[in-house]
Amino acid sequence: MAAQTNGHVENTIIIGSGPAGWTAGLYTARGNLNPLLITGNDYGGQVSVTYEVENYPGFPEGLSGPELVDRMKIQAEKFGLRVEYDHVSEIVVDQHPFEVRTVNGKSYFAKSLILCTGASPRYLGVPGEKELTGKGVSYCATCDGFFFRGKDVLVVGGGDSALEEGLFLTKFASRVRIVHRRDELRASKILQQRARDNEKIEFVWNSVITEIHGGEDGKVNRVSTQDTVTEAAGELQTDGVFVFIGHVPNNSLYGGKLDLDEDGHLIVDSRTRTNIPGIFAAGEIMDKVFKQVATSVGQGTAAAIQAEKWLADYEAEGYEGADHDPREWPARAYNPMPVREPVAA
Numbered sequence: 414m415a416a417q418t419n420g421h422v423e424n425t426i427i428i429g430s431g432p433a434g435w436t437a438g439l440y441t442a443r444g445n446l447n448p449l450l451i452t453g454n455d456y457g458g459q460v461s462v463t464y465e466v467e468n469y470p471g472f473p474e475g476l477s478g479p480e481l482v483d484r485m486k487i488q489a490e491k492f493g494l495r496v497e498y499d500h501v502s503e504i505v506v507d508q509h510p511f512e513v514r515t516v517n518g519k520s521y522f523a524k525s526l527i528l529c530t531g532a533s534p535r536y537l538g539v540p541g542e543k544e545l546t547g548k549g550v551s552y553c554a555t556c557d558g559f560f561f562r563g564k565d566v567l568v569v570g571g572g573d574s575a576l577e578e579g580l581f582l583t584k585f586a587s588r589v590r591i592v593h594r595r596d597e598l599r600a601s602k603i604l605q606q607r608a609r610d611n612e613k614i615e616f617v618w619n620s621v622i623t624e625i626h627g628g629e630d631g632k633v634n635r636v637s638t639q640d641t642v643t644e645a646a647g648e649l650q651t652d653g654v655f656v657f658i659g660h661v662p663n664n665s666l667y668g669g670k671l672d673l674d675e676d677g678h679l680i681v682d683s684r685t686r687t688n689i690p691g692i693f694a695a696g697e698i699m700d701k702v703f704k705q706v707a708t709s710v711g712q713g714t715a716a717a718i719q720a721e722k723w724l725a726d727y728e729a730e731g732y733e734g735a736d737h738d739p740r741e742w743p744a745r746a747y748n749p750m751p752v753r754e755p756v757a758a
């Protein structure tokens with residue numbers, strides 16, 4: 414169905430201001446598409462709460478996450494990217510141009526969309542967690558580590574983020590205990606070695622937190638635990654709990670509209686195309702394997718190039734006048750990633 418627009422139709426709207434979004438913004442701006450990026454509530458995305466990024470090529474000394482985000486933004490704006498500080502509440506994709514509605518009551522129309530809404534921290538889901546968030550429970554060491562100078566903290570998790578952030582917390586805390594449900598870590602070997610070499614770090618193996626408790630001052634003072642092997646209950650006194658147990662894709666805009674996999678990631682083909690022609694996705698919203706700044710940047714690049722190509726085709730051919738539901742447009746724009754059979758020797 415053709416949409417009733419407010420007169421102005423964007424070539425492309427990018428949703429999300431993480432590494433994938435800024436990169437899509439850079440490429441579409443350099444491609445003269447005059448793109449618009451809507452930042453979302455978490456300006457800069459996950460990398461903006463990362464203390465130090467050491468594995469993004471081109472920065473041998475490493476740099477802070479917020480500085481990397483600043484640099485990405487400056488570079489994209491230099492080529493004309495427009496930025497709106499707003500959060501998208503709804504996308505309408507059964508009409509063309511697509512419509513993007515925001516929590517500030519704005520409505521935008523666009524011929525193409527690049528979805529870069531990334532992921533958010535996974536919660537423990539135990540009693541006390543919600544009530545004590547900001548009062549000792551945190552999901553961001555960079556943001557809150559400073560408040561734990563000379564204090565005792567727990568870090569929950571066993572992956573790279575848990576160890577990276579645990580190491581960062583040793584700059585402030587007197588002791589950092591890593592609470593992990595297993596007796597071995599998933600984190601990279603280099604981080605494991607650094608954590609083991611740090612005298613402020615201890616490990617609490619085979620343990621999960623079952624409840625977080627606050628003291629009379631309303632701040633965290635202890636947690637209840639359970640041994641994952643013996644099921645024995647325990648308790649740890651602490652001043653803070655930092656949770657790094659993975660992320661869930663920010664997909665609330667897409668349910669029932671775009672194809673999602675069983676974990677809630679957008680399904681795209683090898684060219685970042687979703688099941689609706691003209692809608693592309695990049696970064697952790699479509700990637701559950703690599704989840705790095707460098708890979709998100711690469712996917713943002715691919716989505717932008719693909720959006721440019723799609724717009725060129727659309728301008729040249731139209732989609733039968735674009736006068737009906739984009740979900741019924743020719744499927745040639747959507748080829749799910751082929752399953753490759755091994756080649757016989």
Ligand SMILES: Cc1cc2nc3c(=O)[nH]c(=O)nc-3n(C[C@H](O)[C@H](O)[C@H](O)COP(=O)(O)OP(=O)(O)OC[C@H]3O[C@@H](n4cnc5c(N)ncnc54)[C@H](O)[C@@H]3O)c2cc1C
Pocket residue numbers: 428429430431432433434451452453454455456457458459460461462463464465466467468469499500501502529530531532533574577578663666695696697698704705706707709
């Ligand atoms: C603690 C931590 C440390 C890390 N360290 C490293 C590291 O050292 N090296 C590395 O390579 N990677 C690291 N990562 C991973 C890296 O940060 C991510 O892979 C990367 O940020 C993913 O980028 P993205 O653009 O896909 O999404 P995200 O960074 O998740 O950004 C998502 C964006 O989407 C926006 N958004 C969501 N919903 C909406 C909506 N409805 N409307 C508008 N906008 C919306 C958010 O506001 C946000 O701006 C780390 C991650 C964490 C959490």
